[in-house]
Amino acid sequence: MNTTLERIAVPVLALLASAVLFGLLLAFYAHVDPLEAFGLMYEGAFGSWFSWQNTLTRAAPLILTALCTALPARLGLVIIGNEGVLVVGGVTAAAAGIAVAGAPPLVVQLVMAIAGMAAGGLWIAFAGALRQYRGVNETISSLLLTYIAIALMNHFVEGPLRDPSSLNKPSTWPIGDANMIGTIPGTDVHWGLVFGLVACLLCYLFQRFTTWGFAMEVIGGNPKTARMMGLNVGRYVLLACGAGGAAAGLAGMVEVAAIQGRANASLAVGYGYSGILVSFLARHHPLAIVPVSILLGGIGASGGLLQRRLDLPDAAVVVLQGIIFVAILASETLYGRLLKPKEVA
Amino acid sequence: MIDKFNIGPRSVSRRGLLGGAAAGAMTLGLGGAANAQKPLVIGFIYVGPRDDYGYNQAHAEAAAVLKKMPGVKVQEEEKVPETVSVEKTMESMINLDGATLVFPTSFGYFDPYMLKVAGKYPKIQFRHCGGLWTEGKHPMNTGSYFGYIDEAQYLAGIVAGSVTKSGKLGFVAAKPIPQVLRNINAFTMGAQSVNPKVTTQVIFTGDWALPVKEAEATNSMIAQGVDVVTCHVDSPKVVVETAERAGIYTCGYHCNQAKLAPKGYLTGAEWNWERIYVDMVNDMKAGKAPGNFVRGGLKEGYVRTSAYGPAVPAAVRDKADAAKLAVLNGSLSIYKGALKDNKGNVVIPAGTSYVITEPKLESMNYLVEGVVGSTS
Numbered sequence: 108m109n110t111t112l113e114r115i116a117v118p119v120l121a122l123l124a125s126a127v128l129f130g131l132l133l134a135f136y137a138h139v140d141p142l143e144a145f146g147l148m149y150e151g152a153f154g155s156w157f158s159w160q161n162t163l164t165r166a167a168p169l170i171l172t173a174l175c176t177a178l179p180a181r182l183g184l185v186i187i188g189n190e191g192v193l194v195v196g197g198v199t200a201a202a203a204g205i206a207v208a209g210a211p212p213l214v215v216q217l218v219m220a221i222a223g224m225a226a227g228g229l230w231i232a233f234a235g236a237l238r239q240y241r242g243v244n245e246t247i248s249s250l251l252l253t254y255i256a257i258a259l260m261n262h263f264v265e266g267p268l269r270d271p272s273s274l275n276k277p278s279t280w281p282i283g284d285a286n287m288i289g290t291i292p293g294t295d296v297h298w299g300l301v302f303g304l305v306a307c308l309l310c311y312l313f314q315r316f317t318t319w320g321f322a323m324e325v326i327g328g329n330p331k332t333a334r335m336m337g338l339n340v341g342r343y344v345l346l347a348c349g350a351g352g353a354a355a356g357l358a359g360m361v362e363v364a365a366i367q368g369r370a371n372a373s374l375a376v377g378y379g380y381s382g383i384l385v386s387f388l389a390r391h392h393p394l395a396i397v398p399v400s401i402l403l404g405g406i407g408a409s410g411g412l413l414q415r416r417l418d419l420p421d422a423a424v425v426v427l428q429g430i431i432f433v434a435i436l437a438s439e440t441l442y443g444r445l446l447k448p449k450e451v452a
Numbered sequence: 453m454i455d456k457f458n459i460g461p462r463s464v465s466r467r468g469l470l471g472g473a474a475a476g477a478m479t480l481g482l483g484g485a486a487n488a489q490k491p492l493v494i495g496f497i498y499v500g501p502r503d504d505y506g507y508n509q510a511h512a513e514a515a516a517v518l519k520k521m522p523g524v525k526v527q528e529e530e531k532v533p534e535t536v537s538v539e540k541t542m543e544s545m546i547n548l549d550g551a552t553l554v555f556p557t558s559f560g561y562f563d564p565y566m567l568k569v570a571g572k573y574p575k576i577q578f579r580h581c582g583g584l585w586t587e588g589k590h591p592m593n594t595g596s597y598f599g600y601i602d603e604a605q606y607l608a609g610i611v612a613g614s615v616t617k618s619g620k621l622g623f624v625a626a627k628p629i630p631q632v633l634r635n636i637n638a639f640t641m642g643a644q645s646v647n648p649k650v651t652t653q654v655i656f657t658g659d660w661a662l663p664v665k666e667a668e669a670t671n672s673m674i675a676q677g678v679d680v681v682t683c684h685v686d687s688p689k690v691v692v693e694t695a696e697r698a699g700i701y702t703c704g705y706h707c708n709q710a711k712l713a714p715k716g717y718l719t720g721a722e723w724n725w726e727r728i729y730v731d732m733v734n735d736m737k738a739g740k741a742p743g744n745f746v747r748g749g750l751k752e753g754y755v756r757t758s759a760y761g762p763a764v765p766a767a768v769r770d771k772a773d774a775a776k777l778a779v780l781n782g783s784l785s786i787y788k789g790a791l792k793d794n795k796g797n798v799v800i801p802a803g804t805s806y807v808i809t810e811p812k813l814e815s816m817n818y819l820v821e822g823v824v825g826s827t828s
Contacts, residue, residue: 150548157547161540261658265627266828274815275582275629276534276560297536366536368564372659376533411529411541415549421501421531 113445118388120445121438122402125431132426139417151412152405163296166404168193170303171358172382173389173396174310175231178351179245180391181314182344183327188234188249189355190379191256192227196356198260199226201363201370202268204282215286219360227356228349230256235348239341245348257375264371278371288364299361303400306354310393323347355379384428388435403428491525492552492736494518495545497538498530499558499686500661506687507660510707511557511581514725518733527551534560542569546576553736555729557581562596570594577741579732581725585745595742597728600749600808602638603779604721604757605682606786607772608703609642611718611760612680613650614768615701616643621652622673622681624691626660628827630816632684635721637820638786639682639703644822646771653678654825660686670694680718692717701763708758719772720758727753749808751780793818794825 130141152162175189203222204215234252238245263269268279288298314320323343326333334340358378363370385403389395410424494515502512508530519526527549532538538561545551552575556566559582570578570591583598584590612621621643625632636654643650653676655669662685670681670691682703683691689712695702696713704710704720732742748754757776760769778784788805792798799818800806806813819825 151544155547157543161544164536164540258658275631277627277629362535366564371560373534373560376535376537407537408540408544411532411544412548414529415527415545421529 113442114390117438117441117445118390118435120441121434122431124438125427125434128430128434129427132430133419133423137417137419137423139419144413144417144419147412147416148406148409151409158408160294160296161408162401162405163294163300164404165407166400167297167299167303168358168362168378169381169385169400169403170307170396171299171361172355172379173385173400174306174354174382174393175227175351175379176383176386177389177391177393177396178310178347178354179231179235179344180386181323181327182347183330184235184238184344184348185246186231186234186249186348186351187246187383188231188252188256188379189382190375190377191249191253192230192352192355193359193362193379194253194256194260194374195230196223196227196359197363197374198263198268198279198359198370199223199356200360201279201282202263204286204364205268205280208283208286212286215282216288216364219282219286219364220357223356223360223363224353225356227359228353230356231352232345232349235344236341239344253379260370260374261372268370270369273369273371276371278369281369282364284368286364287368288361290365297361297365299358299365302357302361304397306357307393307396310350314393319343319346355382358382384432388431390435491523492733493525493527493545493550494733495542495549495551495554496526496528497532497541497545497554497556497558497561498528499534499560500531502528502530504661504687505689505692505709505712506685506706508557508686510723511555511725513707514723514729515555517726518729521730521733523737524733532558534558534565536565539565539569542566542578543572546573551576553577553579553732553742555579555581566594567591577736579742579746583745583747587744592744593741595744595746597732597743597746597754599723599752599754600747601721601723601755602634602786603749603808604755605635605638606642606645606779607757607776608682608719608721609639609644610646610772610775611764611768612639612682612701612703613643613645613647614771615718615763615765616647616650616680618677618679619647619650620673620676620678621650622670622678623652623654623823623825624666624669624673624681624683624685625654625656626662626685627658628656628817630814633816633819633827634813635684635705636823637816637818640820640823641786642775645775650822652823652825654819654823656825657685663687663690666690667694671698674698674700682720704758710758710761713761715761716763717758717761718764719760722756722758724754724756747809749779750776787813792821794821794823796821 133139133141133144172189175192176186179186200219200223204219207215207218234245234249237243237248265277269277270280290297322338326340326343385399389399406424413419413423496515498508500508502508515526518524529541532541542554562580562584566578566580570593574593578594580596583596585596623636640652653673657665667690680701681695688705688709692702692709692712696716701716701718702713703718707722710717735742785805789800790802791800
């Protein structure tokens, strides 16, 4: 009970502290009324049904890309190649979709999803394998793989997969309107949000209620002990990295199949990097990823209003994200201390 | 302990209350203003920072002119990526700010994003920078505008070709797409028109805003003896500053970078969006829909060259001015045969000359003779 309470109270305190800090910056550095700014942020992120949909649309890719960091983190790995996975997943999904474009839409969509997830899964499993079998630091390798992913995307989009009619913005052939996965009925939020929610729930259930999930926690706690207990650490590393990569690869597929309709440089706009932030803020907990993604989606959605109404630069919301990140990391030291006085009393 | 737990929810709801109050006040304020004089609300969306000394600043400078017009309210949002974000920004401008005219200024905003939002809001006018609108294919509440900036590049090339001592010009470019190739080729042909031996070294960085690569490309060209450099990337700032530090000349792009290179800035090819925006806003105020397909070059005043820098001798100024006059009166055609690409193929046959509006130029995929580099 106490630990659950603590797990909620500490991040909430950290968020409040970030809000105060950001408010002070607004007041004394940007010379803007912080209450007005927060009011606008609320209006832009959650103030109306339109704003809610805006927030959820922005949150959807973050939920999926965050899992790419969160799942391997269970084993103590720090994977930050999310951006590259999204790109690889998106390009592969587009290529697969074009290859089977004549098939019924559901088939095309399934093929695209499988292709995107497989490509993303292999991409990060490769980083996991390098770490497990070759001793290459997975943080560095996954980051460097991102640059390779973007270079590959540029090569394919500007070369073999290019639609010649995409003159000034090189893109692949479109997958066709009929094959788009569309939006959740009654909203203009695409299905990627549902995919993300389901993925987070599945990951949570897997980690909480299966022996494999438990084994991963053991490995994360102490890989040496796990090995001595006879756990096949390599297999779990590949599995966690592969599943994380598959989630981010699916995010890429959703970008293509729900939004852009084709693959091009717009795949690499930072969803992957934001996913890392989400995962750390959620302390790599699959269920916590959802509210954190919505929070960051909301900050993104409200950034426009801050620019338009208060004439703040785009950097304002980036600064807020940075403050939250630092506050959450700093708040780690509060665990085990926050509730102690009361327990004693 | 329960009390402690409540800290979160309670403060959230208080903030929510404040937010609600602020939002309410905002709506009231807007409503009041709308009743008083109904200002025309215009939304500008930029893909990068609006003070980038480049593509986005060129639009923002024109937006600043609109802000001074009576009865006009300008809302700007910067660094909006070419994804669903721009859909949401447009909708937010329409729903929350009351914008009735939206200018999404980046090329990639058009399809599918702007078209989708335009279908959803048929009463709102959308005008996109990039020249993609086609009658019969795209909705009538959308449109596009663009400038033939290669005309200005040609004039800049004349200046560059006249002042170069090494005969080597440099061009830092983002991607080998038609719009960029037109600029590289026009710049080179302008230089060749005064000095046929001039070559242009081109380096493609691969994307629109990669400051580190742009600096590396500039430095490497300087090392190879290039003494005039220009570029086609979103922000020429890095290229211009790097060149100035090395003591070589630069030609600017997008907007005026003379401030960044007081010694070496020769001239530059600039957009003059103000001409288009002011017309469109006046149309809106008169109750008309702005033009759907607006394009022009030097003659229409949609593009221009920067004022000559101190390093440009009077004789060179005269030469460039004479060429400008010839472009304006139609006696000078930039793209005329026989024109060869840098692999020796004839791309425009002898006796053929294209006007600047020629559709074939829109799918240009070659570098002309004298350009050192490759499109792939």
